[in-house]
């Protein structure tokens with residue numbers, strides 16, 4: 001059986017996705033989990049080893065390298081002759097042993113984002129919005145997507161904005177301005193926003209935005225903001241102003257997408273789709289929303305593979321990476337939780353995308369005031385950062401005001417206002433919201449754990465954060481889990 005392999009590599013967040021000839025996703029994983037280098041740009045040999053034994057007919061690369069080099073030349077970043085050939089890049093990233101005589105293709109960067117979303121969705125027709133930092137030249141695209149009579153996905157580009165006018169580059173520039181790592185720590189900037197006053201937003205808008213409807217900026221923010229820009233404001237206020245502004249820019253794009261009147265189904269992709277605080281506001285614009293759990297460039301490995309495959313891809317869940325075999329250790333986890341201990345779990349297949357969804361998680365009882373500090377101490381994180389709840393889906397509405405479009409928040413893609421924050425301070429942010437993961441009756445290990453936990457405690461949720469050693473990506477294999485246990489003295493069940 002011939003398989004199709006998608007590859008995203010060479011810039012940041014290198015990843016591979018493998019689809020079989022029936023549209024099943026056989027494997028999808030991130031290189032950083034193997035190399036332990038956050039956002040690793042290159043494919044690690046141990047990730048390649050996961051793919052041995054499969055007959056690969058086609059390798060699909062997630063962007064057009066020559067066009068990207070032309071944009072870099074245009075933007076003054078220089079032109080790298082050795083990075084214009086897809087074949088050369090693919091051969092450098094993947095072993096010849098794996099490639100064999102596979103055909104090598106490439107696709108447009110934003111089209112790969114679009115396909116990763118549309119072809120994993122249940123929609124027959126959808127409006128696809130892609131917002132990221134920059135692809136080759138595009139920074140925002142809106143597509144009309146549908147299947148033809150033979151079931152092949154067809155995309156029509158309805159609107160685009162180009163470099164350097166970019167919502168993603170704006171947010172990354174502010175991330176850098178407050179001393180965080182751009183293209184990595186944008187989620188921390190989003191968390192900081194709840195602690196600041198957004199008064200600075202008007203000034204930011206006047207200084208930086210030329211046309212907020214067209215999403216045109218007055219300057220190229222790829223080079224960042226001046227280090228002293230807004231130095232009379234705190235970093236938290238700058239974060240709040242930027243979040244406020246970015247949410248309105250995103251909503252302007254959504255308004256445009258709705259007006260184009262292609263479909264009432266929205267597929268939303270690109271790195272900016274990870275902004276779960278902004279996402280709670282987009283439900284008002286469409287009837288149904290799908291954000292593939294890995295909407296950023298790593299997920300485009302799946303998009304490239306989907307384009308080469310051509311048809312709908314069978315999305316079941318996000319557990320697509322390295323496998324730690326064995327039954328989910330429900331009783332071992334409960335033994336720890338019931339004596340108020342924090343406990344790790346590394347079981348089954350690793351999550352594809354940035355969120356731990358129960359297979360590589362650190363779990364705790366979310367009730368009580370001291371638990372947030374204890375978990376933050378273990379993870380050596382900034383104390384202001386809250387944690388997320390994982391809850392039985394049918395009870396989510398009782399505890400959270402789930403926003404329209406995200407009534408089922410299975411991949412933590414939106415925040416929701418907590419109805420009883422005083423009972424669960426560890427999982428509620430300063431603005432009263434939580435990034436909720438709802439778990440349906442899907443037979444998963446985390447579902448069985450929550451059901452038993454609820455029977456024993458009357459509490460339908462747990463605190464859930466990613467299982468990772470400080471500064472490293474999430475735990476991947478059993479050896480990582482053992483290392484976590486030794487370093488932090490927290491039991492990791494597997």
Ligand SMILES: [Fe+2]
Nearest residue numbers: 132134135297
């Ligand atoms: Fe992208």
